[in-house]
Amino acid sequence: VQPPEKPLQAEEWNKLRENFQSPEIFEEVMLNSMIRCDSPIDVAKSLLTHLAKRNGDIAYNVLVKYLTLCVQQGQVSEICDVYDIMKVRFKILESGAYNLLIKGLSNSDQWRMALTLLEEVKKMMIPSRTCYESCIKAASRHQEMKLAFELYDEMLAKDVVPTLDVLQSFFDCSRGMKDAELQKELFGILLYLRENQIYPHKTFMRSIKLWFESIPGGKWRGHLTNIKNSGQCPVCNHQLEDSNLTEEEYSNLSERIIRDVIHGTDTFRKTSPQEFEAFQTFVENRLPFDIVIDGLNVSHIKPRKMQCENLFDAVNCLAKENARLLVLGRKHMLINSSNWKREIMKEMQNKADFFFAENISEDDAFLLYATLRSGKHCKFVTRDFLRDHKACLPDSLTRHLFRKWQRGHQIVLKKKSFSSVFSQQPAFRYDCVVQTTGDTWHIPYKDVFEEKYSYQVPRKWLCIQQK
Amino acid sequence: MQSANMLLRKIVRSSVLPFAAQHGMKKDLFPLSRTLSLSLCLKQDKSCEPSEKLDLDEWKKVMKTGLQEEVSETVSEPKELSSLAAARETLEMWRLAGRAVPENISEEQLKTFMECPSKSAKKKYLKYLHLKELHKKNDKRKMDEKRERKLEAQDQASKMDETKNSSFICMWSSTMNKAYNWRAAQSMIFGQPLVFDMSYEKEMSVREVANTVRQIALSESCNRRSVDPFHIHFCNFKDDSLYHTEFIKQYREAWGKLLITVTDQCYTEIFPKDKLIYLTADSPKVMKTFDHDKIYIVGSMVDKSIKTGVSLARAKRLGLETAAFPLEKYLLWSTGAKNLTLDQVMHILLTLKDTADWKKALEFVPKRKYCGFVNKPVNELKKTLDLINTFKLGKGREEVRKQFPKSYPKKYKLK
Numbered sequence: 001v002q003p004p005e006k007p008l009q010a011e012e013w014n015k016l017r018e019n020f021q022s023p024e025i026f027e028e029v030m031l032n033s034m035i036r037c038d039s040p041i042d043v044a045k046s047l048l049t050h051l052a053k054r055n056g057d058i059a060y061n062v063l064v065k066y067l068t069l070c071v072q073q074g075q076v077s078e079i080c081d082v083y084d085i086m087k088v089r090f091k092i093l094e095s096g097a098y099n100l101l102i103k104g105l106s107n108s109d110q111w112r113m114a115l116t117l118l119e120e121v122k123k124m125m126i127p128s129r130t131c132y133e134s135c136i137k138a139a140s141r142h143q144e145m146k147l148a149f150e151l152y153d154e155m156l157a158k159d160v161v162p163t164l165d166v167l168q169s170f171f172d173c174s175r176g177m178k179d180a181e182l183q184k185e186l187f188g189i190l191l192y193l194r195e196n197q198i199y200p201h202k203t204f205m206r207s208i209k210l211w212f213e214s215i216p217g218g219k220w221r222g223h224l225t226n227i228k229n230s231g232q233c234p235v236c237n238h239q240l241e242d243s244n245l246t247e248e249e250y251s252n253l254s255e256r257i258i259r260d261v262i263h264g265t266d267t268f269r270k271t272s273p274q275e276f277e278a279f280q281t282f283v284e285n286r287l288p289f290d291i292v293i294d295g296l297n298v299s300h301i302k303p304r305k306m307q308c309e310n311l312f313d314a315v316n317c318l319a320k321e322n323a324r325l326l327v328l329g330r331k332h333m334l335i336n337s338s339n340w341k342r343e344i345m346k347e348m349q350n351k352a353d354f355f356f357a358e359n360i361s362e363d364d365a366f367l368l369y370a371t372l373r374s375g376k377h378c379k380f381v382t383r384d385f386l387r388d389h390k391a392c393l394p395d396s397l398t399r400h401l402f403r404k405w406q407r408g409h410q411i412v413l414k415k416k417s418f419s420s421v422f423s424q425q426p427a428f429r430y431d432c433v434v435q436t437t438g439d440t441w442h443i444p445y446k447d448v449f450e451e452k453y454s455y456q457v458p459r460k461w462l463c464i465q466q467k
Numbered sequence: 468m469q470s471a472n473m474l475l476r477k478i479v480r481s482s483v484l485p486f487a488a489q490h491g492m493k494k495d496l497f498p499l500s501r502t503l504s505l506s507l508c509l510k511q512d513k514s515c516e517p518s519e520k521l522d523l524d525e526w527k528k529v530m531k532t533g534l535q536e537e538v539s540e541t542v543s544e545p546k547e548l549s550s551l552a553a554a555r556e557t558l559e560m561w562r563l564a565g566r567a568v569p570e571n572i573s574e575e576q577l578k579t580f581m582e583c584p585s586k587s588a589k590k591k592y593l594k595y596l597h598l599k600e601l602h603k604k605n606d607k608r609k610m611d612e613k614r615e616r617k618l619e620a621q622d623q624a625s626k627m628d629e630t631k632n633s634s635f636i637c638m639w640s641s642t643m644n645k646a647y648n649w650r651a652a653q654s655m656i657f658g659q660p661l662v663f664d665m666s667y668e669k670e671m672s673v674r675e676v677a678n679t680v681r682q683i684a685l686s687e688s689c690n691r692r693s694v695d696p697f698h699i700h701f702c703n704f705k706d707d708s709l710y711h712t713e714f715i716k717q718y719r720e721a722w723g724k725l726l727i728t729v730t731d732q733c734y735t736e737i738f739p740k741d742k743l744i745y746l747t748a749d750s751p752k753v754m755k756t757f758d759h760d761k762i763y764i765v766g767s768m769v770d771k772s773i774k775t776g777v778s779l780a781r782a783k784r785l786g787l788e789t790a791a792f793p794l795e796k797y798l799l800w801s802t803g804a805k806n807l808t809l810d811q812v813m814h815i816l817l818t819l820k821d822t823a824d825w826k827k828a829l830e831f832v833p834k835r836k837y838c839g840f841v842n843k844p845v846n847e848l849k850k851t852l853d854l855i856n857t858f859k860l861g862k863g864r865e866e867v868r869k870q871f872p873k874s875y876p877k878k879y880k881l882k
Contacts, residue, residue: 007523028565045523052526060563085530092553094560124553265670268780360751360779 003034007046010053027051031065035072044069060090064097071104079104080113095121095128102131106138114138118151129160136166140173148173149185156192164204167193171207176214186211190441194434197400199458205445212441212464222464227442231430235463238440240430243408244376245401253401254372261392262365270362279355279366286326286353288374291318291411293352294367294382295329299339301383301413307339308348314413315348318381325352326370328363364389371409381411404431407457432457439466554581558593569596647691651726654696660762661690661697661816662734662743663809665704667768670777673709675769679809680713683767686813687727693817699727701767702734710767735785738762745782746812748805749775750789753796757819765812773804794832796841797825803836 001020008016017026027047034044044066051058063082070078083101086093093101098121106114118135121127132155139148148170155162167189174182190208193200200208209222223235231240245253267273298314299307311327319325327348334356336342348354355370357363364382368389371380386406393399407428434443441464444457554577562568572580576596583589663683668676690696704710715722734743745764746754764787766778782789792815794805807815811831818828826840 042523045526048526049523049529052529056529058526058530060560061565064564081527085527089530090560090563092556092560094557094564096564124557266777266780266784268783269776272783 001029001033003030003037003039004043005040007042008050009046010050013047013050027062028065031062031069035065035069038072039069041069041073041075041078060086064100067097067100067104071100074104074107076105076108076110079108080110083117092124095125099128099130103134106134111135111138111142115147126158126160129155129163132160133163133166137169140169143173145170145174145177145179145182145185164198164200168200168204168207171204171211175211176216178216183215187436190434190436190443193443196396197403197433199444199446201446201448205443205462208443209462209464219467220464221467222462225461225463226459227430227461229429233442233461233463236440236465238437238442238463238465240442241433241435243404243428243431245405245408249401250372250376250405253398253405254369256393256398257368257372257389257402260394261389262369264392270365271357272361275358275361279357279369282355283326283370283373286324288324289326289353289370289378290323290374291325292367292371292374292378292380293318293325293327294363294380294384295327295333295354296363297382297384298413306341308333308341308344312344312348314381315352317413319351327352327354328366328370329354329356330359330361330363331356332359379409379411381413383412386410404433407432428457440464550581551577561593566590567594567597569593569600571600572596648726650694651691651696654698655726655728658696658698659759659820660700660738661813662700662702662738662762662764663767664734664745664764664778664781665701665708665710665767666733666781667766667777668705668709670768670770670774672771675771676709677713678769679767680710680717682769682809684714684717685810687725689810689813690817691726694821697816697820700734700737701727701729702732702737702764704729704731706731733785734762734764735787740785740787743787745778745787745789746791747778747782747789748791748807749779750782750791752788752790753793754790755793757816757823759820763816765809767809769808770806773806792829793825794829794837797829798832798837799839799841801836801838803833807832 004012004016016030017023020026020029030047031044048058048062048066051062063086067079067082070082079101086097098117102114102117102121105111105117114135115138118127118131121131132151136148136151136155139145139151152162152166152170170186170189174186192198212218212220212222225233225235227233227240231242232238233240244250262270262276264270267276271279293311293314295311299311301310301314315325315327333340334342334345355366357366364384364386367380367382368386371378390399390402390406393402408431432444435441441462443462443464445460445462446458447460551574555572558568558572558577558580562570569576580589580592583592667679671679687699690699718725730737742760742762743764744758744761745766747766764782766781768778770777779789791805792807794800811833814831815828818824818831822828829840
């Protein structure tokens with residue numbers, strides 16, 4: 001339906017309604033299309049008047065729709081009127097109406113009323129993040145930074161995750177202010193990004209850069225750059241943080257992987273206790289390895305080649321400088337078949353240690369265990385992203401640790417066409433996370449549509465240094 | 468006149484937005500005052516079309532005047548609401564806002580609702596209740612209609628006053644039941660055992676347990692009706708378990724009279740180990756024929772969040788033989804998980820037992836999950852299917868031919 005352009009009389013509305021195929025929902029459909037077309041508010045009002053005259057009442061959902069229209073057009077006094085009516089009419093409101101009211105009021109001079117409304121919501125439920133977002137933005141727009149940060153802290157305490165928009169608004173609104181307290185809070189936000197491994201997008205990055213450069217007397221300078229593979233920043237020659245985990249993180253992660261990934265709810269699901277024990281003694285007797293290879297994964301790199309040939313190439317390619325290799329496979333690889341030739345397998349077993357798991361066991365879990373047990377220098381080879389193993393870890397902190405460790409220790413073999421040479425995508429040497437040394441900040445950022453997978457990390461950086 | 472107006476409007480549709488902007492701007496020139504009474508007269512003369520006398524804010528007046536009595540009522544009410552009442556209140560508002568919320572909700576359901584850990588869990592639970600309510604209403608409506616039709620038919624029949632002659636005795640369901648029960652009783656002495664493993668309660672949510680029990684009840688009924696029923700065993704069945712309460716809800720007093728064996732013992736204690744076969748979709752072994760001397764075990768578990776390898780792990784732990792239905796071999800699988808519901812498994816096993824015909828047995832696999840039965844080698848069929856898909860996508864013939872060797876490497880990792 002196309003909404004009318006001018007307010008209509010009751011009879012005209014009636015006529016329209018009769019022509020509509022299902023008159024019961026006519027008002028709803030009409031208001032929806034008014035919202036879509038951003039119709040003048042008077043038209044909606046005339047519809048409401050017609051409704052009120054006919055029924056002596058207006059249903060809640062119609063009121064909410066009207067409210068949506070008012071909020072969309074920023075009709076503040078109307079919003080207030082609707083709120084007054086709703087408040088008397090209904091004992092409590094539901095979250096949708098509150099969201100709208102807060103959003104509408106926070107954009108106006110009445111923004112303090114949005115705060116009182118937020119208090120009202122808190123009595124009943126945890127406010128949504130859009131509620132907090134509107135209030136925080138309103139407060140920081142009016143330079144009430146202290147209030148904004150109070151709301152922000154409250155939001156975090158309630159486990160409501162802030163949007164990047166809110167974080168950005170803090171930087172936008174504090175530009176040029178000289179206030180030590182405020183500066184500390186904003187550094188706190190940057191550390192929040194660090195702890196949760198969040199990468200700001202390009203516009204957010206720009207806000208951060210502008211804020212830094214605007215601090216009076218701060219003498220901060222920002223540059224956009226790409227970090228070298230060695231982990232050195234080309235602008236300030238600063239070496240970025242190592243991707244290695246700390247001792248504590250490392251032992252924590254290995255413990256979690258054994259407990260949650262390998263054993264999980266039932267050791268029998270991925271392996272069996274006997275097999276795992278056998279594997280453990282096997283690994284302990286031969287420690288440490290330099291590279292652990294997922295044999296089956298590597299053997300599928302080139303589909304046209306025999307699987308054992310693929311594996312053979314990979315082992316040859318990695319067996320340089322006396323590196324100690326461990327290849328994990330399954331027992332079916334030992335049976336002579338078209339894909340697995342016994343002679344080649346024998347030859348390989350001279351170059352590397354092999355462990356063959358049962359055909360129904362999961363070899364990935366063994367891969368993780370052997371690599372972690374070998375120590376920090378040990379890398380592993382697989383094209384698998386290991387998402388399902390990451391998912392077995394119970395909390396986000398450990399999952400982050402896992403990703404970080406994986407970035408630093410996974411080697412991915414890539415095939416080069418028509419030759420037997422593999423190219424390797426090296427493991428990351430530096431940690432891709434917001435970091436600081438006090439007088440420098442390095443902030444990775446992403447272009448909006450890039451790096452959308454959890455294993456990908458941004459390659460672009462913002463380098464900020466104090467002169 | 469009106470229709471002509473509409474037509475005109477459609478023609479100038481593209482100009483609606485600029486018009487709206489203009490209109491809005493014009494209105495902003497008259498700042499709306501907070502008090503309703505003042506803004507009323509202001510707008511009355513200015514913002515309306517001159518020919519029409521339309522009070523745009525009249526609805527506010529209506530809404531407010533209609534309220535006077537109610538307001539006085541609400542004031543006298545105690546302000547503090549108990550958490551239950553508050554939740555009920557919120558639900559009511561959600562219903563008014565047009566969300567999927569049930570009209571009536573019991574105390575117990577309300578408590579479950581409040582215990583939901585997250586907003587989305589709450590939403591899901593409410594939607595479930597809402598749909599359940601709708602189904603119930605529809606069923607009731609249909610029942611009523613049916614009853615009416617029946618009454619009408621009876622009226623007509625009495626008018627006709629016609630007596631039917633039949634050489635058969637009318638078999639009422641009670642008679643049928645007696646016959647079925649007789650067969651089931653026989654199966655308890657001579658029948659082939661079939662085990663339901665009731666040890667998965669910890670892996671399931673309350674709703675999944677309820678679904679499991681429902682599926683088992685269906686399996687039990689179709690077993691009872693079959694020509695040669697299994698002797699059903701519920702093993703690892705604990706008396707204080709959720710299974711038990713759900714079974715009592717399902718069967719009521721009939722629970723005590725079921726012709727099945729219920730025990731808290733494990734199947735390994737009752738039967739020789741070498742005769743047991745655990746049926747699980749994760750098994751690496753594929754079932755070739757139905758063996759009349761073996762005892763098949765079915766895990767009583769509904770896993771909506773697919774938990775791979777749970778029942779295989781159990782069989783591994785006890786060192787039992789496992790088997791999976793040869794779904795891949797006989798069906799060209801399209802979508803859906805390979806785990807079937809318990810009643811489907813029961814149907815398949817019963818058919819196998821009677822006929823040993825896989826094709827007939829696998830008719831009970833839901834049609835949406837497969838494209839058809841395999842009459843040629845599976846690889847060829849897959850090729851034709853892919854060909855059809857490629858043509859649908861509109862790729863050239865050459866491209867298709869080129870793609871063949873590429874898309875069929877033996878790159879499936881052995882699981």
